[in-house]
Amino acid sequence: MSDRTSVLTLRLAGPLQSWGASSRFARRTTERAPTKSGVVGLLAAAQGRDRAADIADLAALRFAVRLDQPGTRVRDYQTAHHAETGKSMPVSERFYLSDAVFVAAVEGDTDLIGALHAAVRSPVYLPFLGRRSCPPSRPVDLRVHRGGLWRALESEPWQASAWVQRRRSHERRVELEVIADLPTGEGPGDAVRDRPLSFDPHHRRYGLRAVHSRAVTVPNPLGGSPSTSRRDFVPPKHDPMGLLED
Amino acid sequence: MSRTIIDVHVLQTVPPSNLNRDDTGTPKTAVYGGVRRARVSSQAWKRATRRAFQNLLDPSELGVRTRRVAELLADRITAVEPSLDQAAALVLAAETLHTATGSKIEVPRRKADSAKKKGEPEPPPESSYLMFLSSRQLDGLARLAVEGADDIKVFLKAKENKDKARELADTRHSVDIALFGRMVADSADINVDAAAQVAHAISVHQVENESDYYTAVDDQNERDEESGAGMIGTVDFNSATLYRYAALDVDRLRDNLGVGLRPDEPLHEPVRRAVRAFLHGFVASMPTGKINTFGNHTLPEAVIVTLRSARPISFVAAFEEPVLAPQAVGGHLRGACTQLLAHASDIEKAYDVTDDPSWVLHVGAATEPLAALGTEVSLSGLLDAVGKAVADRLAAPTRSEDAGAVPTQAPAPAAEGESQPA
Numbered sequence: 001m002s003d004r005t006s007v008l009t010l011r012l013a014g015p016l017q018s019w020g021a022s023s024r025f026a027r028r029t030t031e032r033a034p035t036k037s038g039v040v041g042l043l044a045a046a047q048g049r050d051r052a053a054d055i056a057d058l059a060a061l062r063f064a065v066r067l068d069q070p071g072t073r074v075r076d077y078q079t080a081h082h083a084e085t086g087k088s089m090p091v092s093e094r095f096y097l098s099d100a101v102f103v104a105a106v107e108g109d110t111d112l113i114g115a116l117h118a119a120v121r122s123p124v125y126l127p128f129l130g131r132r133s134c135p136p137s138r139p140v141d142l143r144v145h146r147g148g149l150w151r152a153l154e155s156e157p158w159q160a161s162a163w164v165q166r167r168r169s170h171e172r173r174v175e176l177e178v179i180a181d182l183p184t185g186e187g188p189g190d191a192v193r194d195r196p197l198s199f200d201p202h203h204r205r206y207g208l209r210a211v212h213s214r215a216v217t218v219p220n221p222l223g224g225s226p227s228t229s230r231r232d233f234v235p236p237k238h239d240p241m242g243l244l245e246d
Numbered sequence: 247m248s249r250t251i252i253d254v255h256v257l258q259t260v261p262p263s264n265l266n267r268d269d270t271g272t273p274k275t276a277v278y279g280g281v282r283r284a285r286v287s288s289q290a291w292k293r294a295t296r297r298a299f300q301n302l303l304d305p306s307e308l309g310v311r312t313r314r315v316a317e318l319l320a321d322r323i324t325a326v327e328p329s330l331d332q333a334a335a336l337v338l339a340a341e342t343l344h345t346a347t348g349s350k351i352e353v354p355r356r357k358a359d360s361a362k363k364k365g366e367p368e369p370p371p372e373s374s375y376l377m378f379l380s381s382r383q384l385d386g387l388a389r390l391a392v393e394g395a396d397d398i399k400v401f402l403k404a405k406e407n408k409d410k411a412r413e414l415a416d417t418r419h420s421v422d423i424a425l426f427g428r429m430v431a432d433s434a435d436i437n438v439d440a441a442a443q444v445a446h447a448i449s450v451h452q453v454e455n456e457s458d459y460y461t462a463v464d465d466q467n468e469r470d471e472e473s474g475a476g477m478i479g480t481v482d483f484n485s486a487t488l489y490r491y492a493a494l495d496v497d498r499l500r501d502n503l504g505v506g507l508r509p510d511e512p513l514h515e516p517v518r519r520a521v522r523a524f525l526h527g528f529v530a531s532m533p534t535g536k537i538n539t540f541g542n543h544t545l546p547e548a549v550i551v552t553l554r555s556a557r558p559i560s561f562v563a564a565f566e567e568p569v570l571a572p573q574a575v576g577g578h579l580r581g582a583c584t585q586l587l588a589h590a591s592d593i594e595k596a597y598d599v600t601d602d603p604s605w606v607l608h609v610g611a612a613t614e615p616l617a618a619l620g621t622e623v624s625l626s627g628l629l630d631a632v633g634k635a636v637a638d639r640l641a642a643p644t645r646s647e648d649a650g651a652v653p654t655q656a657p658a659p660a661a662e663g664e665s666q667p668a
Contacts, residue, residue, distance in 0.1 A: 015283075
């Protein structure tokens with residue numbers, strides 16, 4: 001971490017998103033959090049790089065994603081209609097995450113991060129959350145942070161919806177899972193095939209990426225208010241036998 | 247870089263209906279804001295939009311999406327050269343399509359076997375997935391096939407003819423291909439990246455699917471005084487006020503439509519027509535799922551169209567907190583309009599985009615507040631105004647140098663998202 005590196009944080013939220021890592025053909029699954037290849041693809045598209053363009057600089061960014069609101073899984077079964085017979089033909093089974101909110105962070109050279117920040121604010125190709133039919137529910141860019149990835153993820157406010165924050169209002173601070181690139185030389189980690197090498201449709205390639213999962217703690221903006229706190233709930237006095245006594 | 251992006255926001259109420267069902271027959275849903283919502287998938291509404299184009303555009307500006315593309319081309323071949331019989335035309339068509347798209351065009355084995363068993367003639371060849379070709383592309387390929395009719399295999403082996411075939415499949419894209427894209431799995435370089443992005447429609451309020459138990463009476467039994475139903479069944483449905491959103495990248499549309507146009511052809515006219523068709527088609531169309539059962543022919547209560555200069559902005563977060571119907575009045579539309587107005591104003595202020603030109607079409611008193619979001623228009627007024635604004639932007643002097651620009655290649659994808667079979 002030096003003066004020459006910064007962190008760009010992105011808020012990835014929408015009714016639906018889908019981040020496939022290894023699925024192909026008719027069954028398209030989603031990971032439980034945005035993938036590095038997905039986010040790198042979003043950034044590359046924002047910059048207007050074509051699919052065959054070199055993305056080594058983006059793939060080299062240090063990546064982490066914070067699970068602010070994990071969401072639920074939705075299965076979508078898609079058919080297509082035969083043009084002449086009108087009969088529907090099964091095409092694919094697709095999975096989405098619905099109602100999820102994530103904070104993705106990329107760390108790298110300050111100039112590159114600045115360029116990426118500008119690109120997501122004025123994208124050449126329209127942004128989407130893993131699949132074109134999943135536009136973000138609001139602009140994705142949060143801000144550029146000085147300092148390292150973890151500091152950025154610890155300082156970024158909890159992005160979960162108000163109803164989620166309210167539901168956990170008994171917690172003044174909440175623990176959020178972060179899935180992050182494992183720095184080289186640190187432990188074995190988990191290997192996922194999610195290091196984008198090329199988006200060229202002729203030979204799309206992904207390498208292995210070592211990740212580890214850790215938690216950060218951030219304040220709950222709606223936490224600690226006694227009126228809504230479940231822990232302070234005192235049940236009203238109710239004694240069904242009271243009337244029978246004497 | 248100057249950008250032109252059109253945001254389309256629609257509020258539309260549908261009565262009990264089943265516009266888009268999953269494989270168990272129930273209407274599709276998703277969870278948003280912690281509660282279940284009605285959902286109509288983007289592909290369902292894109293198909294409805296594409297069907298609406300048949301009445302909005304000339305057939306020459308449209309494409310056909312089918313596996314039976316060889317028959318389609320063969321018909322055009324015999325139209326160009328009536329001396330060819332259907333069987334010969336099919337052979338020419340299959341070879342030409344194979345060269346142009348890289349995809350195998352063969353008789354599906356199951357169909358061939360079944361025809362053999364029944365002693366029927368061999369069925370026509372098909373592509374292994376849905377092919378999307380414009381009318382102009384098919385005409386061009388038909389002429390090329392006729393040119394090489396003497397010995398099509400040798401003809402297409404020649405480099406210049408091979409290149410010609412590929413070029414024909416990659417130029418003069420129809421309006422629907424330019425808008426919705428094309429995916430040819432066997433030949434990525436003739437793919438077209440979609441200019442339109444359509445979101446799944448979701449209800450602004452909580453929805454539980456309901457089930458209708460029905461019995462059908464056998465008319466003959468009734469006469470014979472037999473009791474009991476002829477058949478029984480259930481059909482699932484829900485009713486909803488939907489928020490529908492689409493973003494149209496006008497720069498991408500211009501690039502897609504510009505491929506293969508002669509340099510002297512002005513681009514803003516085809517782009518203007520395509521923008522009008524998309525708006526009209528998207529706003530006024532309805533997926534046909536169970537429409538004869540429910541007769542849910544409604545039109546939107548409110549449409550807001552905004553011309554953005556930097557990036558698209560969906561207003562779906564306005565409904566993350568589900569709209570509650572007031573007990574005394576009922577209905578979700580009024581609450582939806584209130585929430586939409588507040589959210590749209592807030593977000594446009596926060597992101598400094600309050601000056602982007604907007605048009606509002608709205609019906610009835612409940613939607614009245616939305617008028618604050620832009621110029622009030624009717625549907626034809628909306629189409630004229632947006633079409634004109636787009637044409638003006640494309641014709642503006644700063645853009646003239648690249649108005650006929652060759653398109654950039656397709657963008658880097660997010661994840662492996664869009665690589666479904668075409």
